[in-house]
Amino acid sequence: RRLxxxxxxxxxxxxxxxxxxxxxxxxxxxxxLSLNEMNRVLKQFGGFFTPVRLALHDMxxxxxxxxxxxxxxxxxxxxxxxxxxxxxSLAPNATPQGxxxxxxxxxxxxxxxxxxxxxxxxxxxxxDAKPRDVSLLAGEVDGLVEAIQEAFNRLxxxxxxxxxxxxxxxxxxxxxDTAEVLRILGEEMDKEDxxxxxxxxx
Numbered sequence: 387r388r389l390x391x392x393x394x395x396x397x398x399x400x401x402x403x404x405x406x407x408x409x410x411x412x413x414x415x416x417x418x419l420s421l422n423e424m425n426r427v428l429k430q431f432g433g434f435f436t437p438v439r440l441a442l443h444d445m446x447x448x449x450x451x452x453x454x455x456x457x458x459x460x461x462x463x464x465x466x467x468x469x470x471x472x473x474x475s476l477a478p479n480a481t482p483q484g485x486x487x488x489x490x491x492x493x494x495x496x497x498x499x500x501x502x503x504x505x506x507x508x509x510x511x512x513x514d515a516k517p518r519d520v521s522l523l524a525g526e527v528d529g530l531v532e533a534i535q536e537a538f539n540r541l542x543x544x545x546x547x548x549x550x551x552x553x554x555x556x557x558x559x560x561x562x563d564t565a566e567v568l569r570i571l572g573e574e575m576d577k578e579d580x581x582x583x584x585x586x587x588x
Contacts, residue, residue, distance in 0.1 A: 399449030408564035480544030
C-alpha cells in the first residue's frame, strides 16, 4: 500500500516534469513546431506560459522532495527502506547489502535534489542567468528522474519481485498533449496573420 502511495507521488512529479520539459526545451522528434515557431507562441502567450512553467518546475521539485523526505509521517524511499531493514519479510527478495545499495543511491539523489533547489533559487534571485544554466538544470533533472525510477523499482523487486514500467503511454501523454496545444496555438496565430494580411490588402 505504501509503495503504491509513493508511486503516485512519483508519477505526479514525472507528469509535472514532462509538461515543464515540453515548455522549456525544444526536442527534435517530439515538438510539433520548429524552435522559432515554439518561441513565438510562448512569447505571444507569455502571460500564461511563463507562470505555468515556473509553477510546474516548483511543483515537480516539491513532489520529488517528498520521495526523499525523512519525516516519519511521510511515505518516502528512505522511510520504506528503513522499515524493510527492520522487517525482512517486507523485502524477501533483497539482502541487507542490496537494501544498503538502494539507500546509497537514494542518498546521492537527495544531494542532486538539494543542488537543483539551490540552482532554482539562484535563477530566481538573478534575472541575468545565462542559458547554459538552464541546460545544466535539465541534465540534473534527467539524472534525478532516472535515479528515482531505478531506486523505486529496486525496492519493488525487493518487496514482491515486480517493477513499474515508467515509459509510454502514461508519461508520454502529458508531453504530447502540451506539444499539441502549442501546435494548435501556432496554427491559430498563423490564421490570424493571414486574415490580417487579407484585411490590409483590401
